[in-house]
Amino acid sequence: MASSAATVTPARPRGRASLLQRAFSGDALARALTFLAAATLIVITALLVYELWLGSGESRAKFGFHFLASSTWNPVTEDFGALPFIFGTVVTSALALLIAVPFGVGAAIFLAELAPPKLSDGMTFLIELLAAVPSVIFGLIGIFVLVPALLVIVPPIKDAFGDNPPFFLSGPFYGVSILAAGVVLSIMIAPFIISVSREVLLAVPRDLREAALALGATRWETTWQVVVPYARRGIMGSVFLALARSLGETMAVTMVVGNNPHIVRSLLASGYSIAAIIANEFAEASGVHKSALIELGLVLFALTIVLNGAARLLILATAQKGASR
């Protein structure tokens, strides 16, 4: 269109036409649009932090850094602390990763490397479907299926340890617990790990596999020693995505975690998470209570950044080790 305009009006000054032409030519336009898209995200994130900072002003002024260390949460006396919620969020997410990463990566390896393509495509479709299920459904499955199942499974395991079970299995068990939340979360995040990891594994160049096989490696050795290390960064990326999802998950967690703001070392005890308390109490909160809930949002934001940063450092460290080997 720009070129046809140039041929129709040849009388136009040359420099101007070319400037226009340049401005609307593919490269510059694409650059501007994609920059705008990226910048918008940054601006939205910045505004989000700004709003959280602004909204939490009352609470920050009243509690200061004590907010992070206190385990009281009392809407009546308006005394608030974030520690039990940080604890619950971190422990449930860690548990979820502990369960979902081996399962997810294992499933991805099977689907990408070992399964016949037809089976792999069919199963991947189903797994991606799982990622689209609303979290409230997972919460309901948690309440009506998982919790009753845990109530049957866990007590015998606990009894096997006799009178002195390890600290993470101590205390009474009512089903709704940190453990239940971790398991529900792991089911929710596994599809992300499987789906992304599979794509990454499939993208590993064929030459590498063939080279390894040519050197006499078995299929499993090729997969485990060549393909997986090559795809490690991508697999880690899928784990980040899963971690972010589990840290922020609200509905499914609040339905099975027991919603009890205390810190107990046992996985069988009830707990609470940051996202869950915000969802539970925000609608009816006002004043300092509301401000404290907004500050919890800020804490969750910071927690996500810190954990993601830590995970990135971990990768960097392992990547260097891998390179030097």
Add this chain to the structure above:
Amino acid sequence: MMNRFTTALVTLVGLAGAASAQTLINGAGATFPEPMYSKWFSDFKKLHNNIQINYTANGSGAGITAVTAGTVDFAGSDAILTDAQLKAFKDKQGFGVLCFPTVMGAVVLTYNVAGVSGDLKLTPDAVAGIYLGKITKWNDPALGKANPGVTLPGKDIVVVHRSDSSGTSFIFTDYLAKVSADWRAKVSPTGAAAVQWPTGLGGSKNEGVAGLVKQQANSIGYVELSFAIQNKMNYATIQNSAGAFVKPSLESVTAAAAASAKTIPDDFRVSITNPPGKDSYPISSFTWLLIPEQIKDASKKTALTDFLTWMLKDGQALAAPLTYAPLPKAVVDKEVKAIAKIK
């Protein structure tokens, strides 16, 4: 062609004109009475085709905030409008806001105890003791004394409460604060939508509490009466201030308001938990519509006053089928007089 176009245009303009003659009223607030309000607003629209009342059930607190800010025409609330909230409204709008009780609800204690099939009887001390974590076993003498002939197991009581801020928790804690000095001192001096629970597990909404009680052997939890009736749950009989054990029912809830009628102030901002009267169920409450004292738009004002009049006269009969307790006559009469306060 042109002619047809003109006709279409005229029709469109005519339709737009008819639509603008419609009075549109928006409200927001409490979720508990939402099914009742939906029924009322749709029935009212059948009688007054030009009045459309919309209601968003986003929580009592959100409703009060919205009506104070002037973004909705009225609010619904399960919790009593506090003096601070009333003052905030006056500061913002320059006039007050009126509270009109619409229907009544109650909080019931639902339980799952092996071997207890009939009525479980609870005294106020027992309810407070369980929720304070002082009564921890089902065979505690405080429970046994009220339930002669019933064998209560020597098991730990699994206490369940609401984890989300709610009007249900407000009514329940309001009751506990009235009957227990310990509760006032340790947990909350008045009713509160969210408190620091001394004991127990938190379930999200009525469904969450009901689910936990159903799953946990030897548990007890509290839910709304209408929820318990609709889901055919078993619930405890509670001893009222006259010493009688009363089964929660729509009738005993209405009786609680009737027995309190004499002491209800003109602005209806009153808690009727732990009321007098031997037929009263003690954990009962109103739910309110909050309507600004001054409504500038004359058609909105007429529509709202017409609605209130209709709701108090004919609307009350629609309450019981939806498992809400209707208002007693004494309260209705008092409210009809209060409608004139809307200017």
